[in-house]
Amino acid sequence: EPEVTQTPSHQVTQMGQEVILRCVPISNHLYFYWYRQILGQKVEFLVSFYNNEISEKSEIFDDQFSVERPDGSNFTLKIRSTKLEDSAMYFCASRDSPGTGEETQYFGPGTRLLVL
């Protein structure tokens, strides 16, 4: 069964450093998302991406964040200068195109980011 994959599974970084979180969405999916979940809190939307551009972003997704689809398979989230409060589990998700009757977003296993 196709699945979303994410690397690394864990990332520890120093405050102020840049991190890049990587995702490989399901191959025929066209819509991509990043969510995060701070420990003990709910899953929060960060950004959605379609046709090589951001389609929606939340207030969390400020200038320190960026997303990119550098090739036909990878989807990345970059945090330019990490803060302590960026420590969270980051989930990538993807979904099929509309009209297929399948609207579910499928989640990857997550990257646990710890900023020290």
Add this chain to the structure above:
Amino acid sequence: QKEVEQNSGPLSVPEGAIASLNCTYSDRVSQSFFWYRQYSGKSPELIMSIYSNGDKEDGRFTAQLNKASQYVSLLIRDSQPSDSATYLCAVNLWGGYQKVTFGTGTKLQVIP
């Protein structure tokens, strides 16, 4: 006002019983509704999706949607200890490719 609201629990049920999980949402234009299961430290795993009013059954799981009341529920029959997890209600507020908004989740404990 919270967009998706769930009782955080924990909801404790004995093994073999029916677990009933509830969720309300605030935006009437919501179109797609999902129940995800999340084990501690893991990613959300889809249990059920429902788009139309009424019931939808899949094995031991039944999702119920009432758009007039802005209410969606999940019933788990014959609950098993392995069902112990946090159940996340999620709503696609605008349809299409837009974001999914999650509730805080209800922690379910199935007691052997």
